[in-house]
Amino acid sequence: MNSMDTLKREMLSQRVRQVKASGIRKFFDIINTMPDVISLGVGEPDFVTPEHIRQAGVRSIQEGHTRYTSNYGLLELREEIAAMLQRRYGLVYDPRTQILATVGVSEGVDLAMRTILDPGDEVIAPDPGYVAYEADIIFAGGVPVPVPTYAQYDFGIRAAEIAAAITPQTKMILLGNPNNPTGAIIPRAELEGIARLAVEHDLVVAVDEVYSRLVYSTEHVCIAALPGMQERTLLLDGFSKAYAMTGWRIGYVAAPSRVLEAMLKVHQYTIMCAGTTAQEAALEALRHGEDDVKAMHDDYERRGRMFVAGLNRIGLPACEPKGAFYAFPYIGGTGMSDEEFAEKLLFEEKVAVVPGSSFGAAGQGYVRCAYCTAYDQLEEALVRIERFVKKHQ
Known part of the structure; x- marks a missing residue:
C-alpha cells in the first residue's frame, strides 16, 4: 500500500478540492491523441511570434542577459508600457512604482486575487467568463459571484445586473474586456455605470485586457481611464x-x-521576476511591433466574419464577436447538451470545440470556437460541422 493512502486526514486543501479541472484542458488532451483534428479549442494564435521579436529574444541570450531582473521587471520595459498606456488611454503611471512585469496575464490575475481578497470576500464576475477567474478567486479564499450575461445583449455584462449582485461582502468586480469565451466587449455606457458602482460601494475593479488590441468595428474603453477609477483599478494585460x-x-x-x-x-x-529573455522580447514588441498587431488584427477580423456567418447559415446562432477571436454559437437546437455536442463532434467529425458550460453555468447550450486558426481550416471546419448538424437533426 502506498504510504499516502495511510494518511488519516485529507491531504489536499479544501480550496484545491473545490476547483474543478479545466474543461478546455480535457479536450486539449484528447486532441493530442487524435490525428487530423481541426482544433477550435485552445485560444492560441496560429501565427508565430514575429521575426524581429524572436530575434530580440535570441540576442538577449547571445549577449548573456541570463540573470534575474528587478522583481518589478526591466525598467526599460516598464517605461515603454507606461508610455504606451499614456498614448492609448491618457493614463499616467510611474514605471518605477506602478507597473510590474508578470509571467503572463495569468499571474497578474492570481496576484490581484491574492493581494486584495480576505477569506469570504465576494468577487463579482461575468458568466460565462475565462475559466481561471473562478479558480483564482477560490484559491485566494474568496467567493465567486457569477453574473449571467445573455445573447440578446451580445453577452455584454450590464451595470444593473452587477448592482443587483452587490452585498456587504463584495470587495471586487473582475472583468474580462473583451471577454473570453464570448468575444463580447463592455460598451462605454455600461463601463461608466460599473465605475459609478465601484465608487459608490468602494469596490476594487480588476480588468483583464489581454484581448484589448483585438477589438473590431467599435472602440475599446479602458475602465481605468474613467473618472475616479485609476486609483481603484488593477489593469492586467x-x-x-x-x-x-x-x-x-x-x-x-x-x-x-x-x-x-x-x-x-x-x-x-x-x-522572483518574469523571464529576462521574455521581457527583452516584449520590449521589442512594444517598440516596433505595431504593424504586426494590425496585420494579425485584420486577419482575425476577416476570419471571424466568415466563420460566424457560416455558423449562422448552418443554423447555429452566433453573435458577431466585437473582440478577441472566439465565436460562441448556441447549439441547444440540436437537442444535445454542449458537452455531448463537443464530444460527438470531436469523435465523429474531428473538430474540437469547448463546451460553453466550462466557462460557467450561463454557457450551457453554447460552445466556444476559437477562430485563430488558418482560414482554409475554418472553412473545412464549417463543412464538417454542417455535416454533423444535418446528421443529428
Whole structure:
C-alpha cells in the first residue's frame, strides 16, 4: 500500500478540492491523441511570434542577459508600457512604482486575487467568463459571484445586473474586456455605470485586457481611464494574444503604488521576476511591433466574419464577436447538451470545440470556437460541422 493512502486526514486543501479541472484542458488532451483534428479549442494564435521579436529574444541570450531582473521587471520595459498606456488611454503611471512585469496575464490575475481578497470576500464576475477567474478567486479564499450575461445583449455584462449582485461582502468586480469565451466587449455606457458602482460601494475593479488590441468595428474603453477609477483599478494585460507570444509568458500589471507594492510582495516570494529573455522580447514588441498587431488584427477580423456567418447559415446562432477571436454559437437546437455536442463532434467529425458550460453555468447550450486558426481550416471546419448538424437533426 502506498504510504499516502495511510494518511488519516485529507491531504489536499479544501480550496484545491473545490476547483474543478479545466474543461478546455480535457479536450486539449484528447486532441493530442487524435490525428487530423481541426482544433477550435485552445485560444492560441496560429501565427508565430514575429521575426524581429524572436530575434530580440535570441540576442538577449547571445549577449548573456541570463540573470534575474528587478522583481518589478526591466525598467526599460516598464517605461515603454507606461508610455504606451499614456498614448492609448491618457493614463499616467510611474514605471518605477506602478507597473510590474508578470509571467503572463495569468499571474497578474492570481496576484490581484491574492493581494486584495480576505477569506469570504465576494468577487463579482461575468458568466460565462475565462475559466481561471473562478479558480483564482477560490484559491485566494474568496467567493465567486457569477453574473449571467445573455445573447440578446451580445453577452455584454450590464451595470444593473452587477448592482443587483452587490452585498456587504463584495470587495471586487473582475472583468474580462473583451471577454473570453464570448468575444463580447463592455460598451462605454455600461463601463461608466460599473465605475459609478465601484465608487459608490468602494469596490476594487480588476480588468483583464489581454484581448484589448483585438477589438473590431467599435472602440475599446479602458475602465481605468474613467473618472475616479485609476486609483481603484488593477489593469492586467500582456503580450500573448496581440503579439502571438503565448509561450513567452509575459504580461504586466498597472496599479496604484500601494497596491502594486503589496502585489510585489507575493510576486517576489513566488516568482522572483518574469523571464529576462521574455521581457527583452516584449520590449521589442512594444517598440516596433505595431504593424504586426494590425496585420494579425485584420486577419482575425476577416476570419471571424466568415466563420460566424457560416455558423449562422448552418443554423447555429452566433453573435458577431466585437473582440478577441472566439465565436460562441448556441447549439441547444440540436437537442444535445454542449458537452455531448463537443464530444460527438470531436469523435465523429474531428473538430474540437469547448463546451460553453466550462466557462460557467450561463454557457450551457453554447460552445466556444476559437477562430485563430488558418482560414482554409475554418472553412473545412464549417463543412464538417454542417455535416454533423444535418446528421443529428
